Amino acid sequence: MLMMPRTKRRQSMRQRLLLGMLAGFIAILSIISIGLWRYADDAANQSYDRLLSGAALVILEHTFLTTQGISVDIPYSAMETVGLARDDRVFYRIYSQNGTTITGDSQLPLPDVIVNDKIPYYFDAWYSLERAHFIVQSRLLTEGSHSDTVIVQIGHTRRARNSLRTDLIINGFSIALIVTLVGLFFIWIGINRALHPLIAIEEDLRQREVTDFKLLQVKPPREIASLISSINAYIQRLKNSLEHSQDFIADVTHQTRTSLGTLQGQLGLATQETSLEAMRERLQRADCQVQRTIRLNNQLLSHAMVIHRADKQETSNFSLVDLARSTLEQIVRDQIHSHIEFAFILDDLAGESDIIGGDPISLREALRNLLDNAVRHGPPANKIDVRICKHQSGVSLIVDDEGPGIAKDKHKKVLERFYSDTLGDTGSGLGLAIVNAVALSHKATLSLQNSPSGGLRVRLDFTNGGLE
Amino acid sequence: MRMLYIEDNRELAETVIERFRNEGHAIDLECDGEEANELLRHKQFDLILLDINLPGKSGFEILRSMRARKDKTPVLILTARSEIDDRVIGLDAGADDYLLKPFDFRELSARCRALARRKAGNARNEFINGNFVFDMASKCATIDGVDVELRNREVQLLEVFLNNLGQVLSKEDIADRIYTFEEAPTLNAIEQLITRLRKKLDRSPFFVKTIRGLGYIAHVNDAPD
Numbered sequence: 001m002l003m004m005p006r007t008k009r010r011q012s013m014r015q016r017l018l019l020g021m022l023a024g025f026i027a028i029l030s031i032i033s034i035g036l037w038r039y040a041d042d043a044a045n046q047s048y049d050r051l052l053s054g055a056a057l058v059i060l061e062h063t064f065l066t067t068q069g070i071s072v073d074i075p076y077s078a079m080e081t082v083g084l085a086r087d088d089r090v091f092y093r094i095y096s097q098n099g100t101t102i103t104g105d106s107q108l109p110l111p112d113v114i115v116n117d118k119i120p121y122y123f124d125a126w127y128s129l130e131r132a133h134f135i136v137q138s139r140l141l142t143e144g145s146h147s148d149t150v151i152v153q154i155g156h157t158r159r160a161r162n163s164l165r166t167d168l169i170i171n172g173f174s175i176a177l178i179v180t181l182v183g184l185f186f187i188w189i190g191i192n193r194a195l196h197p198l199i200a201i202e203e204d205l206r207q208r209e210v211t212d213f214k215l216l217q218v219k220p221p222r223e224i225a226s227l228i229s230s231i232n233a234y235i236q237r238l239k240n241s242l243e244h245s246q247d248f249i250a251d252v253t254h255q256t257r258t259s260l261g262t263l264q265g266q267l268g269l270a271t272q273e274t275s276l277e278a279m280r281e282r283l284q285r286a287d288c289q290v291q292r293t294i295r296l297n298n299q300l301l302s303h304a305m306v307i308h309r310a311d312k313q314e315t316s317n318f319s320l321v322d323l324a325r326s327t328l329e330q331i332v333r334d335q336i337h338s339h340i341e342f343a344f345i346l347d348d349l350a351g352e353s354d355i356i357g358g359d360p361i362s363l364r365e366a367l368r369n370l371l372d373n374a375v376r377h378g379p380p381a382n383k384i385d386v387r388i389c390k391h392q393s394g395v396s397l398i399v400d401d402e403g404p405g406i407a408k409d410k411h412k413k414v415l416e417r418f419y420s421d422t423l424g425d426t427g428s429g430l431g432l433a434i435v436n437a438v439a440l441s442h443k444a445t446l447s448l449q450n451s452p453s454g455g456l457r458v459r460l461d462f463t464n465g466g467l468e
Numbered sequence: 469m470r471m472l473y474i475e476d477n478r479e480l481a482e483t484v485i486e487r488f489r490n491e492g493h494a495i496d497l498e499c500d501g502e503e504a505n506e507l508l509r510h511k512q513f514d515l516i517l518l519d520i521n522l523p524g525k526s527g528f529e530i531l532r533s534m535r536a537r538k539d540k541t542p543v544l545i546l547t548a549r550s551e552i553d554d555r556v557i558g559l560d561a562g563a564d565d566y567l568l569k570p571f572d573f574r575e576l577s578a579r580c581r582a583l584a585r586r587k588a589g590n591a592r593n594e595f596i597n598g599n600f601v602f603d604m605a606s607k608c609a610t611i612d613g614v615d616v617e618l619r620n621r622e623v624q625l626l627e628v629f630l631n632n633l634g635q636v637l638s639k640e641d642i643a644d645r646i647y648t649f650e651e652a653p654t655l656n657a658i659e660q661l662i663t664r665l666r667k668k669l670d671r672s673p674f675f676v677k678t679i680r681g682l683g684y685i686a687h688v689n690d691a692p693d
Contacts, residue, residue, distance in 0.1 A: 294570050325682060329636040332679055336634075336687045344681030 040168035085160030310441035501525030
């Protein structure tokens with residue numbers, strides 16, 4: 001009855017429902033079986049008890065009290081009645097109240113109660129290596145002033161009873177089983193009908209190409225309507241994200257090809273120059289172009305790394321102060337020959353911890369980009385401050401420079417990849433996009449402001465404390 | 469200078485080798501990690517340029533087995549891997565410096581000179597760069613052959629900086645290294661000391677840069693040999 005699943009999958013809803021129903025039916029079947037067993041037992045006993053009772057009454061009818069005592073004339077028909085059960089052996093004994101056996105088997109087991117007048121008493125006992133069922137019934141005989149009680153005990157083995165009981169149970173149980181199976185079959189059909197929309201969705205999704213972002217076109221029942229709309233919303237988001245990456249790839253392709261094309265152009269011109277001086281100048285330009293291409297390449301890889309790490313969610317607790325300090329030290333080392341003044345300012349954190357949860361490698365990359373931007377876009381005698389301070393609900397990382405700053409109306413734009421204004425001679429168009437991506441993955445607020453000294457202030461407000 | 473360049477990209481290796489040869493250095497190329505490791509067991513070089521991704525044995529493994537043999541030849545790692553972790557592992561494994569590919573040859577050449585100079589200086593107990601000489605035994609510094617006349621503290625400070633070139637030292641770090649507990653200098657005193665040292669070494673390629681809030685970083689401008 002249970003349909004085997006086609007492949008090894010997690011337990012299906014269909015299976016779950018069906019198993020639940022099956023358990024219910026088994027419980028009902030068990031209860032029915034107990035009732036059935038009791039009914040069959042009673043029925044078998046009652047019918048055979050009537051035979052015993054009939055025989056006993058007939059025998060009692062043929063008992064007389066004479067002056068010599070009780071005499072019995074067992075009619076043939078009495079034994080005939082009891083002997084209807086062919087496989088069973090029959091035992092009998094007729095005795096008086098004082099226990100004297102008049103006829104029959106004197107070894108028969110006695111009942112454990114005193115037998116009342118007229119009311120038959122039935123009991124089971126072991127006799128002759130078999131369990132047997134007995135009836136005892138008495139009759140008061142009166143002859144003149146003399147009276148005595150005669151007791152008849154008849155019994156037979158239980159084979160016929162048991163076989164009748166078994167027949168009754170088997171017949172009853174078979175019917176119940178058939179009803180159960182038919183019931184389960186209808187439930188199976190019902191479940192399939194109810195689950196049909198879900199199965200259709202499953203088929204649809206399984207057979208889809210990875211590039212197929214059509215929304216699910218099913219008319220879902222009320223119960224799963226919100227599930228379907230969630231799936232559709234997810235498909236839509238996936239589609240947007242893919243389109244986003246396609247845009248990114250197109251941008252990257254454009255940028256790298258342009259960069260390499262320029263390089264190729266410079267080198268091509270250099271080979272055609274006849275004067276050594278002009279050739280050298282071309283080559284110097286080509287060299288500059290190589291520097292830009294390398295930077296673009298590095299920034300692209302850095303951007304990819306930051307995004308990838310955000311997807312992998314590699315997070316740990318680390319000290320923002322330590323991270324900012326070591327990153328600044330590295331930048332200072334690289335800028336040792338410049339006239340830029342660097343400062344590291346640690347404001348009073350007023351009990352606020354500088355431990356934040358996140359990915360230190362990505363965050364270092366972000367800060368490096370901020371410092372790199374500040375160096376590139378600022379004057380030779382730039383002043384660059386890295387500041388860590390407290391805000392309402394966490395710590396902030398602030399980078400100030402004395403560069404030209406960014407006009408307020410462009411603050412949002414410059415966070416986008418390859419925004420044209422950032423694609424100058426020095427910019428790769430990715431620095432702030434990297435910072436933005438890192439801010440997003442750290443749930444930090446990134447804001448651009450004017451620094452007190454007139455340059456740009458980039459501020460990252462972290463709200464999350466350490467990880468749990 | 470006798471150099472070994474361990475690099476499996478022949479195109480890149482050719483350009484580097486040609487330029488080093490033009491500068492008058494003897495430089496050999498080894499493309500396989502395993503063979504390079506064997507070669508280093510039997511032959512001494514003044515400087516090793518080491519790539520990380522190599523067939524046979526990785527650059528880190530070569531470096532580790534060198535240091536395990538107590539081979540102190542300066543090693544400069546050239547890596548194209550992006551993660552900072554690699555650099556840390558490289559320096560921890562005993563590299564003296566690293567450079568990320570792609571690199572500018574002038575930068576590579578300057579780094580190599582600095583490493584070679586450090587090695588030679590340690591051997592002679594002298595720090596020499598251009599017109600600046602510091603004799604570590606006699607504690608005497610000269611610029612263009614003229615004695616700079618450093619006071620005791622200034623000599624100690626110069627030694628601390630020369631031993632930690634390119635590293636950021638906080639005022640506390642410096643105080644720890646040149647004062648005893650009893651002397652307990654004010655941070656102001658250290659500032660003044662550094663100002664004096666700067667003034668005296670003004671004409672030398674040695675200089676100290678201040679990073680407000682962090683400390684000081686010393687550097688020696690590279691002078692061509």
